[in-house]
Amino acid sequence: MSTRFIKVAVPVTGEEEARAIKEVVLSGNFISGRKVKEFEEAFADYIGVENAAAVNSGTAALHVALAVMGIGPGDEVIVPPLTFMSTITAVFYQNAIPVFADVDEDSFCISPEDIKKRITTRTRAIIPVHLYGNSAEMDEIMRIADEHNLYVIEDCAQAHGTEYKGKKVGSIGHVGVFSFFATKHMTTGEGGMITSNNEEWIRKPRIIRNHGLINRDDHECLGYNYRMNEMAAAMGLVQLNKLDYFNEQRIKNSLFLLKELGRKNSKWFRIPELSKDIGHTFFWCPLIVNTENGFSAKDVVEKLKERGVEVRQRYQEPLYKQKVLQELSPYPNGCPFTCQPELNIPDYKSLNLPNVEALAGNIIGLPNHPELNQEDLEYIMEAVLGLY
Numbered sequence: 001m002s003t004r005f006i007k008v009a010v011p012v013t014g015e016e017e018a019r020a021i022k023e024v025v026l027s028g029n030f031i032s033g034r035k036v037k038e039f040e041e042a043f044a045d046y047i048g049v050e051n052a053a054a055v056n057s058g059t060a061a062l063h064v065a066l067a068v069m070g071i072g073p074g075d076e077v078i079v080p081p082l083t084f085m086s087t088i089t090a091v092f093y094q095n096a097i098p099v100f101a102d103v104d105e106d107s108f109c110i111s112p113e114d115i116k117k118r119i120t121t122r123t124r125a126i127i128p129v130h131l132y133g134n135s136a137e138m139d140e141i142m143r144i145a146d147e148h149n150l151y152v153i154e155d156c157a158q159a160h161g162t163e164y165k166g167k168k169v170g171s172i173g174h175v176g177v178f179s180f181f182a183t184k185h186m187t188t189g190e191g192g193m194i195t196s197n198n199e200e201w202i203r204k205p206r207i208i209r210n211h212g213l214i215n216r217d218d219h220e221c222l223g224y225n226y227r228m229n230e231m232a233a234a235m236g237l238v239q240l241n242k243l244d245y246f247n248e249q250r251i252k253n254s255l256f257l258l259k260e261l262g263r264k265n266s267k268w269f270r271i272p273e274l275s276k277d278i279g280h281t282f283f284w285c286p287l288i289v290n291t292e293n294g295f296s297a298k299d300v301v302e303k304l305k306e307r308g309v310e311v312r313q314r315y316q317e318p319l320y321k322q323k324v325l326q327e328l329s330p331y332p333n334g335c336p337f338t339c340q341p342e343l344n345i346p347d348y349k350s351l352n353l354p355n356v357e358a359l360a361g362n363i364i365g366l367p368n369h370p371e372l373n374q375e376d377l378e379y380i381m382e383a384v385l386g387l388y
């Protein structure tokens with residue numbers, strides 16, 4: 001057992017964040033104040049969009065985005081099966097139906113070719129997830145969406161600052177959604193943001209996040225309590241100022257590891273190909289375990305842990321294998337599958353998308369966070385190369 005232990009992710013926060021939060025606490029102004037507005041403006045500027053609306057999680061951001069687009073019972077939304085569950089639960093919150101498209105074997109993001117095969121007369125939207133800091137093929141996805149009159153909601157929960165052909169993700173689709181959960185590129189503890197160039201798609205989330213209220217008493221629509229508080233926004237402003245530095249460090253650390261490891265040609269892993277069109281921000285520094293050579297990701301994770309290197313290993317299974325999808329049971333009364341007549345009820349049980357089946361459980365993420373130094377990186381590299 002190693003005495004050294006390198007964590008895979010750490011939130012990088014300190015005195016500056018503490019001061020910003022203290023200032024809010026002492027002001028006594030916790031909700032719907034100046035800090036949220038400032039954070040929204042600064043974040044919109046950073047992403048390169050006209051507007052942004054802050055909410056209290058990435059899941060809330062996804063839910064509100066779908067609600068604003070009027071997606072509801074019987075509508076189909078095309079999603080990737082390699083992502084965090086809330087990309088899909090948000091679809092269920094609107095009583096809509098997630099339809100899975102396979103992913104690309106190198107970017108791990110939704111495949112435009114496979115999206116085309118999943119479109120039906122009920123399809124209303126696509127949610128490309130920019131997984132692990134990479135970007136989906138947005139040009140082709142927007143072209144498909146235009147052709148079929150579909151909305152595109154970019155799930156950027158793992159891609160703050162990632163660029164696709166020089167544009168930041170979250171500025172390309174109709175709407176972008178972000179999470180500021182503790183382990184993300186930047187954090188507000190919990191938090192989320194919706195970005196858009198369409199004023200209406202930001203005006204409405206501001207109403208929906210606040211119980212649907214348009215004044216003290218009148219509720220314009222069904223709403224939720226999804227507001228971001230002032231403490232979170234104050235922390236977000238400090239973190240946003242550091243985001244480019246954090247990303248530079250993540251990129252530098254990841255490229256060092258991937259380049260050095262790539263030279264060694266090990267039998268137990270392969271390095272996914274990186275696209276020149278994409279400014280990857282490496283939420284993960286990914287290696288693919290070569291199971292066809294007899295290696296097991298579970299074994300790799302355990303062995304690296306024994307050597308003092310914590311790694312990520314997600315997502316274990318394509319999301320269509322989760323219980324609520326296999327049993328068609330997100331709600332007890334059979335909705336959303338029985339909500340409308342003549343629905344195409346997806347056969348999640350026999351779904352088998354080859355790329356995601358091959359990748360799920362076999363991608364590991366090496367530590368690459370901004371707090372690592374050169375010695376840590378070399379330690380990680382030796383641990384990885386000395387494994388078998």
Ligand SMILES: Cc1ncc(COP(=O)(O)O)c(C=O)c1O
Binds near residue numbers: 086190
């Ligand atoms: C791809 C993806 N989408 C959505 C979310 C949801 O964000 P939150 O945890 O802030 O609700 C996450 C969070 O982990 C995520 O990774």
